[in-house]
Amino acid sequence: MAKESMKARERKRAKMVEKFAAKRAALKKAGEWDKLQQLPANSSRVRKHNRCGISGRPKGYIRLFGISRNMFRQMALEGKIPGVTKSSW
Secondary structure, three states: OOHHHHHHHHHHHHHHHHHHHHHHHHHHHHHHHHHHHHHHHHHHHOOOOOOOOOOOOOOEOOOOOOEEHHHHHHHHHHOOOOOOOOOOO
């Protein structure tokens, strides 16, 4: 499990990205690079990192489900993810 502070930091970044998205897009389109640099660094989309919605794990993230590979496997084996079955041939 990730530390609560790391999860909170990512949530804060996500909020900031959402808040400044329109402003950043407008400044980029206008070519106002100096004003763009004045915005907070965490308002940039590339600063946000995908994390597992359950454990907060930053690596092994599956975008389709929004969870890490470990949580995906655990939930799939327990039958908690509809439509996902273990493959066999």
